Amino acid sequence: MGKGDLKLLGTGVSPFVIRTRISLHLKSVEYEFIEEKLAAKSELLLKANPIHKKVPVLIHHDKPICESLIIVQYIDEVWSHGPSILPSDPYDRAVERFWAAYLDEKWFPSWKGVGLVHGEEAQKKIAGLKEGLVLLEEAFPKCSKGKPFFGGDQIGFLDISFGCFLGWARVGEIIHKVSLLDTTNTPHLAGWADRFYAHPAVKGVLPEPQALYDFLKPFIKPAPTN
């Protein structure tokens, strides 16, 4: 398939866009990446996703597919000859879908404003984020069954759904000088994060923490100096 048949509208730093890019790379599918400016959304984006007006949007043969987790499943179903993203067992699929929904609906929304708070407020936010990570730490051995990734030998649906946030987690660590993923509190996740970053489908897509921090710096409220 020529690149012209498959376009991805996105931004380089959106974890939701990163998800879809990792999925396409995992399947070795070529696509045209169209960088959107969120301050001036293109006509193409507004037409392709009139309800949410958000990236990512995958446009395949002129048909738009919206919402990152739906796009990831679409990619898995269309390019079914490549490595499987969702597990084959219905229960394993349900478990991975559960945690992916948890991350999108509970965990990631609680990041909101992480760069704007300090002191007690920041401590409370960090504690909430850590609680979520402990749940994922406990889920890791059950999902991975002794293998290197949530998806087993290969990265899968939950690896991609969670791993796309790793850049943000590292930025949270830099801002608040805390440790979110480390070998003491979340040993499984610490090892998994290193393996995920190094995966060929992920390399070059997941921003390096310092680059993401520099990008986000204008939106970070400096700590009060007293």
Next chain:
Amino acid sequence: MGKGDLKLLGTGVSPFVIRTRISLHLKSVEYEFIEEKLAAKSELLLKANPIHKKVPVLIHHDKPICESLIIVQYIDEVWSHGPSILPSDPYDRAVERFWAAYLDEKWFPSWKGVGLVHGEEAQKKIAGLKEGLVLLEEAFPKCSKGKPFFGGDQIGFLDISFGCFLGWARVGEIIHKVSLLDTTNTPHLAGWADRFYAHPAVKGVLPEPQALYDFLKPFIKPAPTN
């Protein structure tokens, strides 16, 4: 399979529970329905869904599956010999998943407090709900392709995801003496709603509007009398 292998924890009026029941009925799967009291949640529920502590939970061979849309997909995948719930085409699947997510994340949350507002506030809320219905009205011919249901000849994922809210829509109409689904504004949906209510997998599961209204009455704030 004996009923003992499959339990559903739920309440009779929850649209999210109704979804899972319709899916099981569509697949002609026997199950034990365990009615939960939300004011005093059972140990079984708290243990089966420790993260959200919410119904529905499907327990299959002692393994819990949570979150209604995930349960519906699980049912479709495990009892794959019955009528298909999700369409077979990946694009059609993505479209149905998109609208189901829209209903859960945008449309149904805007129902919150519908029984507590009157006057201008109520008008604004009703207008928002109607806007959502117009989107679904427009989606209907594209999904159904001239057939009686979103899913075609048979009820499918979007029919179930949307239809489970019909009781609440009718209650909204009773409370505010308005018409949400009618042959003038949403002719496709009006006909579809009648067909959905009459479907054998739905009958006896979706509460009749008056029964649901009577149940919700204590939570409805009467209109000011002046």
